[in-house]
Amino acid sequence: MPEYKKEMMYSYLVVLTICSTAGLQCWRTxxxxxxxNVVGLDGNHIGVLQSVREMPGFLALLVTYxxxxxxxxxxxxxxxxxxxxxxxxxGFFPSFYGLIFTTMVMSxxxxxxxxxxxxxxxxxxxxxxxxxxxSQQRSYAAAANIAVAIIIFAAAPFLxxxxxxxxxxxxxxxxxxxxxxxxxxxxxxxxxxxxxVFKKRYWLFYFLTFMAGARRQIFMxxxxxxxxxxxxxTIQLITLLFLVNNIINFFINPLIGKxxxxxxxxxxxxxxxxxLVLIFISYAFVxxxxxxxxxxxxxxxxxxxxTGIQTYFQKIAAPEDIAPSAAVGFTINHIAAVILPAIGxxxxxxxxxxxxxxxxxxxxxxxxxxxxxxxEQNH
Numbered sequence: 132m133p134e135y136k137k138e139m140m141y142s143y144l145v146v147l148t149i150c151s152t153a154g155l156q157c158w159r160t161x162x163x164x165x166x167x168n169v170v171g172l173d174g175n176h177i178g179v180l181q182s183v184r185e186m187p188g189f190l191a192l193l194v195t196y197x198x199x200x201x202x203x204x205x206x207x208x209x210x211x212x213x214x215x216x217x218x219x220x221x222g223f224f225p226s227f228y229g230l231i232f233t234t235m236v237m238s239x240x241x242x243x244x245x246x247x248x249x250x251x252x253x254x255x256x257x258x259x260x261x262x263x264x265x266s267q268q269r270s271y272a273a274a275a276n277i278a279v280a281i282i283i284f285a286a287a288p289f290l291x292x293x294x295x296x297x298x299x300x301x302x303x304x305x306x307x308x309x310x311x312x313x314x315x316x317x318x319x320x321x322x323x324x325x326x327x328v329f330k331k332r333y334w335l336f337y338f339l340t341f342m343a344g345a346r347r348q349i350f351m352x353x354x355x356x357x358x359x360x361x362x363x364x365t366i367q368l369i370t371l372l373f374l375v376n377n378i379i380n381f382f383i384n385p386l387i388g389k390x391x392x393x394x395x396x397x398x399x400x401x402x403x404x405x406x407l408v409l410i411f412i413s414y415a416f417v418x419x420x421x422x423x424x425x426x427x428x429x430x431x432x433x434x435x436x437x438t439g440i441q442t443y444f445q446k447i448a449a450p451e452d453i454a455p456s457a458a459v460g461f462t463i464n465h466i467a468a469v470i471l472p473a474i475g476x477x478x479x480x481x482x483x484x485x486x487x488x489x490x491x492x493x494x495x496x497x498x499x500x501x502x503x504x505x506x507e508q509n510h
Contacts, residue, residue, distance in 0.1 A: 133263070139315035140255045141264065143204065144248055145271055147211050150306045151244045152272035154214045156279040157299040158221070158237055165292045170225050183231055185468040187239040191246045191461035195327050195454065198247075203454060204316050207247040211307030214240025219300025222293030242461065250457035253445045254320050259392055261445055265438045266388030273380035280374060321450035328455040335503055336444045336456075337463055339400070342497045343437050344464035346407065348471040349490040350430055353479065354414065358427060361483065362420045372424060376431040387435055396439035396446075397504040403436035404498035411490035415483075443504055 136142075166176070197206055217237025224233055248268070256264045279299075286295060329337075358364040364372075390399055410430050417423050448456060478485040 133260070138255065139313070140204070140251060140317075143310065143313060143315040144207070144251060144264075145268065146306060147207055147244060147310055148248060148268045149271050149275045150211045150303045151214060151241060151248070152275040153279050154211075154218055154237070154299065154303045155241050156276045157283065157295070158218055160280065160283050161292055161295060162221075165221070165225075165296075166230060169292055170227065170230060176227055180230055180234055182469070183234050184238045185465055187235065187242040188465035189462055189469055191242055191465070192327060192458045194243055194246045194250075194458040194461075197243075198454060202316065203247050203251060204314070205311060207244055207251065208307050208310035208313075210240045210244035210247065211310060212240070212304045213237075213307075214244065215300045215302070215304030215307055216240070217300070218296055218303065220296075221300070222291075222296035242465075246458055246461045247454075249441055249461075250454040253441065253448075253453045253457070254450070255317070258442070258446055262391035262438065262442045263385070263388040265441060266384040266386075266435075269387075269435055269438070270381050270384040273377040273384065276377045277374060277381070280370065280377075284370075321453075327459060328452045329459065330452070333444070333448065333452075333456065335500065336440065336447070336460065338500060339440050339443075339497065340460045340463045341466060342493055342500075343440060344467035345471055345493050346490060346497070347434070347464075348467050349411070349475065349486055349493070350434075352471070352475055353483075353486045354427055354430060356479075357414060357483065357487075358423060362423055364420075364424075368424075372427055376428055379428065379432060380435060383432060384435055387438060391439055391442055395504075396443040397501055399436055399439040400443075400501040400504070401498060403433045403439075404494045404501060407433055407494035408491050408498065411487045411494060414487040414490070 166180070194206070201209065214237055217233050217235075217240055220236065221230070221233045224230065252261055252264050252268070283295065286298075290298070355369065358369065358372075387399070406429065410426050410433075413426050414423070417426065444456065444460070445453070475486040475489070478489070
């Protein structure tokens with residue numbers, strides 16, 4: 132077993148990452164059907180709720196101030212408890228305003244955990260081991276996604292939506308309570324700056340983080356919509372694609388960590404953005420149902436390459452800047468989440484190809500800028 136796996140923080144973050152991923156996956160799997168079949172919402176309500184879901188990500192910079200009061204690892208555990216509580220309560224508030232409340236609670240838990248997880252990983256694991264830790268966290272996340280899908284598929288004929296929200300919410304909160312009782316922190320970790328950090332020398336990290344958020348939103352808002360709207364993919368086919376994606380990601384993520392250590396972030400991110408240019412252009416013009424399904428799988432694989440942005444930042448950052456910069460980075464990443472879906476929706480109405488061509492353009496710009504990455508492997 133590698134030495135870094137013996138660190139308490141490693142197993143601590145793995146457990147909480149599985150909870151975070153399983154919680155979001157449960158919520159996403161049940162939410163649309165619950166909101167339509169039980170609450171009776173329509174498209175405009177769903178749009179508002181998706182915007183509400185992204186707001187805590189946009190407010191992630193507040194983590195910098197919360198950790199002045201609560202230790203960062205403890206905030207991770209509390210975030211998981213809040214995530215579980217939001218899921219638990221969802222079935223008890225079957226109304227539009229009830230869903231706004233529970234979605235906000237759930238999302239604060241999820242986004243604040245993701246922010247602190249990224250920060251703690253970069254603080255506790257060095258430049259050679261953090262790529263492996265990030266990649267293994269994503270592998271466990273993929274396995275959690277598969278498990279949740281199977282459990283919901285098996286339980287759906289027997290349990291109500293409310294019962295499933297209660298079941299998953301309770302399990303997740305219990306794991307968070309367990310984590311609150313643990314102390315994986317070490318005293319020799321560099322103390323973090325207790326204010327927001329914006330530095331000129333981190334400009335490339337900020338830019339790539341923003342562009343990654345833009346790419347994520349185009350994928351999340353329009354890729355599945357294209358599969359359903361233009362190509363008539365059924366729920367069963369979307370679920371099958373989802374399972375294939377997560378099985379592939381479970382195996383491929385450890386290889387991404389090894390690639391970063393051996394070849395560096397510039398090569399990894401260059402591969403990602405080169406192929407994303409081709410994938411987004413293909414989304415706009417492909418007419419084959421099989422080909423668009425394959426594109427979706429490759430698109431999902433390249434999501435994992437964004438680990439390179441975090442590990443690049445670790446190599447250029449002052450150790451004391453990591454926590455506040457992780458919070459700032461999460462907020463920058465979510466600026467696009469607030470803006471792009473609405474603009475993209477208007478452009479879709481003009482021609483569905485336009486959002487994807489913008490995605491290709493964003494990917495090309497990112498490809499150009501990752502060439503400025505300078506690390507030990509990339510000189």
